[in-house]
Amino acid sequence: MRAALPASGSLRLRFVLAVGLWVLLGIAGIWFTATQVFTRHIETAYHEELEVHVRELARLAELDGEGAPYLLRPLSDPRYEEPLSGFYWEVAVHGHPPLKSESMTRGELDQRVAHSPQIVHRIERGPTGPAITYGMIERGPAGEEVHVVIATDQRELDEDIAAFSRELSWWLAALATALLATGLVMIGIGLKPLDRLGSAINAVRGGRSRTLDGTYPAEIAPLVSDLNAYIAQTGQMVDRARVHAGNLAHSLRTPLAVITDEAERLADNEATRASATVLLDHAERMQQQIDYQLARARSNAVARLPGESVPLPDALEPVLRAMRRLHPDKAFAMQGFERPFSVAADQANLVDLCAILLDNAGKWAARQVTIGAVRADGGCRLTVSDDGPGMTDEQIARATEIGTRFDPDMPGSGLGLAMALDIAEALDTRLVLSRTTTGLAASFRVPLADKTA
Structure with a gap:
């Protein structure tokens, strides 16, 4: 069975929207906070690592007899030896060619960042894009200025942050889905007693029960008892x-x-x-x-009495027998009642309404009166038709007025159709009179007491 969507203004829809909103806000808050914390953490780690590397580079940088820079040994991080790896260093002394890392096969680093014995950093243009650049000045044996610069591509940091954000997004999406599913299950479980109460009320209205049956939580039980x-x-x-x-x-x-x-x-x-x-x-x-x-x-x-139902055609058969005795020269037939069913209505009212319509049709029919049933869309339309002279539109408009009689010689008080109209209104239906090719038809619709259509 296909689940119905929550109706506008329903408790279920309100709970679903509330759960969805809080899950959205919670997941968004977790995502924003986690990415900010991770970004600060990884940026701090990168900067600390670069500061360590620039100090290591300054300790390893030496000058030969001619004042040209050289390294005592390679840096501890092998990425500085891989061509265009995004990790670069450069040592420069005025008057000599700069000494570069093996990774820097093209381009150069901006030596102006190294302008102080204190380590400073900024974003500069590197060999493979924007780079986080650290620099400082060391003094040589003769007081020469040795410019020590080390850099890491900004994209390295950005890719780490992006990778973390992607993985975090997937995990939080899975968490949001699980939370929403759990919330929907909890809403369904929590509102299940109300669904059962609604079904019990429908059973009473449909004539399948005279009381609200079932066991309900303490919060709902007093309401059920009162009902x-x-x-x-x-x-x-x-x-x-x-x-x-x-x-x-x-x-x-x-x-x-x-x-x-x-x-x-x-x-x-x-x-x-x-x-x-x-x-x-x-x-x-x-x-x-x-x-x-x-x-x-x-x-x-x-x-006004709920829980009533009328079995058809059983309830109509005594009426038809009475009509055949009352109008022995007319034939009374039933159509559409091959399979028994029940309608949600008061039996006395429904039988009285059908009896009035059948009696009225029997008075005016030439030979045949038929009561038919057509079931569709959870309801049943009952129609009483005859093969009599019928009525004009003006007569149909006046037929349900109290005391209306179109033929004074015809037996009756003129109350039949007026009472039929009131009974139809009491049954919460509408009595419709219409002309047919053979006479007159009177029809009304009542709901089915079960799901059989």
Whole structure:
């Protein structure tokens, strides 16, 4: 499975950026400090070595009977004998050709650096490039000035520093990689309980569980306990709402039925017929509002209960059997339910919504009503279609209004599609009515309760 990139603003991304920043700053600080310390160290070593060599050269330099310089023996460092090795020396006495190291097969050293009995140094032009040059003046037997100069190419020092910097960079890059990898592993381990909590919440939302299952660290356990308590309390509130809705329906319908019955009796009397007609008309409106508001309250209460799932097509088969008895002259069929699956929704709401749509389609269909399912992208689109006369665009726009009836002779109260719209909203979906080539289709989309598509 391909790992998802951290979302913007996530804790994982913040931790990754923090670890990356501190590793970058730490490695950069180590690299800068180490190169500076090494540079100072090697420069000091080079200068100390050259100072030793210039003193050694001054002790070995002698003058012959004619005052020409010569060396008692070669310097202890063999690099001064290798041609153009970058290590050179030169001894000069006024009036005589300078005595040069075997390494200096071309060019010469600047004798002006040797202008004092004290050792001085500076960067001068050497036989093979810029050179660190040391010089001093010694006195001969007759007081002659003997100029002793020794030099090392600057590139020798630069190459040593560059080699150290390259090797240090490789090692620090490896260390940075190891630190980043360790940091990512630690972040993954540290946030694993939050990932498990997220999966548990998704399981509750998807209807695969009614509680947040699993064991969590002490820092998260209180939150999980509170969420489970909230889920349980929500379930109890929904159950109470269902009971209250049923009690309210019973308490309102009974006196309304008495009023309707009395109004019908009054309608038999010529003197009270007009008043009875008014009472019957308002009683019917009251019955419509009671049915609508109770259905709306019930669907809204149920929609807040997490962890519900509906097995399909099992939950729809009783509805289809009821529709076939209610509309015996119509054929009700299912498509797309060959392989059972579940959707994340309240079963009562989903069944009520499908029942309303199937009943409405059964009233208007010529012969055939079909409920189909299409699964894609983690969701399922359910569509109820019929082969009836359909609706115009204006009728579709008004179809979900309370009490809308396009054919007074057709049985019904005009509440069906209005209640269907409210139930769809309670299911957090959108009910769409559309014309087809054969009639009307009503569709809505609900998420799958599992990963089966």
